[in-house]
Amino acid sequence: MTQLEFVMIKPDGVKRGLVGEIIKRFENKGLKLRALKMIKMSKEQAIELYKEHEGKPFFDDLVNYVTSGPVVVMVVEGPRAVEVVRRMVGATDGAEAEPGSIRGDFALSKARNIVHATDSPEKVEREMSIFFKKEELVEDYEFA
Numbered sequence: 001m002t003q004l005e006f007v008m009i010k011p012d013g014v015k016r017g018l019v020g021e022i023i024k025r026f027e028n029k030g031l032k033l034r035a036l037k038m039i040k041m042s043k044e045q046a047i048e049l050y051k052e053h054e055g056k057p058f059f060d061d062l063v064n065y066v067t068s069g070p071v072v073v074m075v076v077e078g079p080r081a082v083e084v085v086r087r088m089v090g091a092t093d094g095a096e097a098e099p100g101s102i103r104g105d106f107a108l109s110k111a112r113n114i115v116h117a118t119d120s121p122e123k124v125e126r127e128m129s130i131f132f133k134k135e136e137l138v139e140d141y142e143f144a
């Protein structure tokens, strides 16, 4: 069953020049890009994206961090895309993430961990709609 998955390359990923590397991994895996853009997100968008963490000690730092510079948001599609992407992204804490995963290869921190990916299929629609209008997703297309 094909699924959509929302992914965001966070400001540290952009600043470290990892945008191409991260997109390449998803493309190499066979995931199809359906939407992609670079933005500077607003505080409102950050609070909405992370509202389940509101009240936690790291919440303000998280919101300040993801609004501190440009991010790249995208929607990818593929069979079981949510679990596939989450495995490719790796554990939240870069120090614990498996080598071979994005965080395992490029992060050492929990707070600055390069990339965000929606953690369950039920949440994808909500997270992606914070950044994309329905018509910004391209129609399905052939992909090798």
Ligand code: CMP
Pocket: 053, 058, 062, 092, 110, 111, 112, 113, 115, 116, 117
């Ligand atoms: P992300 O996958 O974007 O989802 C929530 C984010 O909150 C997470 O990645 C981390 O960047 C951040 N986060 C989660 N737990 C902590 C923590 N204990 N300390 C700091 N940041 C955290």
